[in-house]
Amino acid sequence: MDKNDLVERLQAEMGYSATEASRIVDALMESLTESLSSGDKITLPGIGTMAVVDRPSRRERHPQPGQEQEFLTRRKVKFSPGKRLKDALMSLDFITRDLE
Numbered sequence: 320m321d322k323n324d325l326v327e328r329l330q331a332e333m334g335y336s337a338t339e340a341s342r343i344v345d346a347l348m349e350s351l352t353e354s355l356s357s358g359d360k361i362t363l364p365g366i367g368t369m370a371v372v373d374r375p376s377r378r379e380r381h382p383q384p385g386q387e388q389e390f391l392t393r394r395k396v397k398f399s400p401g402k403r404l405k406d407a408l409m410s411l412d413f414i415t416r417d418l419e
Contacts, residue, residue: 322341322344325340325344326340326341326344327340329343329344351369355369355370355371355396358371363401364401365401365402365403365404366400366401366403366404367398367399367400367401367404368398368399368401369396369397369398370396370397370399371394371395371396371397372394372395372396372397373392373393373394374392374393374394374395375392376389376390376391376392377389377390378390
């Protein structure tokens with residue numbers, strides 16, 4: 320699903336015009352970005368939790384030249400799925416078929 324799919328879904332289910340639905344999606348994305356940028360944790364019940372975590376600096380060997388390279392500390396977003404999302408994913412046939 321991309322932004323256009325989400326806009327179309329808002330139009331169909333909520334009766335918004337394309338412009339209104341697009342503005343709602345843009346506002347939601349902006350709010351999520353601002354919250355995560357300021358270090359806040361976002362919890363969407365049933366869907367999951369997003370939080371900013373620091374990834375420590377590390378040294379790794381570059382495969383082609385064989386030299387070590389240092390990767391600096393950086394921040395990333397960690398997503399932890401909620402129960403409803405986990406249950407929905409586990410109910411998919413292609414997952415449960417391989418577990419039997």
